[in-house]
Amino acid sequence: MRLTFSALTAALLAGPALAAEGPFVSLHNTDFVVLLAFLLFIAVLFYFKVPSLMAGMLDKRAEGIKSELDEARALREEAQTLLASYERKQKDVQDQADRIVSAAKEEANAAAEQARLDLAKSLERRMAAAEEQIGSAEAAAVKEVRDQAVIIAVAAAREVIAKQMSAADSNKLIDDSIAQVDAKLH
Template sequence: MKKLAVIAATGLSAGPAFAATGPFFSLRNTDFIVLVSFLAFVGVLLYFKVPSRIGALLDSRAAGIRRDLDEAKRLREEAQEIYASYERRQREVAGQADQIVANAKREAEAQAAKAKADLKSSIERRLKAAEDQIASAEADAVRAVRDRAVQAAIAAASSLLAQQVGAGQRSAGIDEAIDDVARRLN
């Protein structure tokens, strides 16, 4: 503490006011002129109420800043509410999207099962139609072979009868043989 007092005393004693020669309250002393000019300047400022005007400007500026801060706070709260509503909407939309995907999967599986059943029934119908065609072709082939056999038998019988029977009996025997073959085939 004593050191601080010594430093302050030496600093004040070495000031420019003590370096000047002559009386302090003289117009030749520059320090006095500066002091008077400063006091006159402060007086003019006080006379024109500059400090109160500066204070009013600072107060209005502070009020503007306060309004801006309140507005910013209100906007922040609105933004948080909007953000929360968007998050809720996003969760709802995500849930709906999951439901849509699940429904689409179920519908796709149902469609696939239906298509599989339709394909299976179509294949069965085609197989049945092919089997029916094969059976029909088989019956036609059997009928054709039977008809050929009948024709061959008739031709063979006709030629045998023609050799065995004479010319007069030929026509009566042929008629009888034809009737006999026709009765046996039907």
């Protein structure tokens, strides 16, 4: 492959020079004039130190690229640090949110349990009040029945006594009652 490449290069370079008519070293030969101009151009470039200027510019450009790469690397590291910081903060905030949610659930459960206890106490108080009202109503009904029974008994006794009592017994009872009242008052 190396032989083929060098042969191809020689053929390309020698082709135009061999194709020119006349002697090669002549100002009428365009290939020779182009060769002289090219060599003069290269000489002028070396005289004005263009290769060293180009090398310096390339070195400056390389240094600029290197500094930009260093700056980009530093920025990348700073970004990674910030990202890690934000991820830590996000994790801390998520943990805090989880704790808040957990505490809220516990408080809600405690409040629900307290509400159940309060409801049970309220029901007990209402049941006791209802039982007390029932007992009071029952006592009132019993009293009313007793009062009614007494009234009926007194009425029945009055009728029985009225039927069995004579006028003499009635006068005797009135006299005894007056004597008792007189004895108690004096």
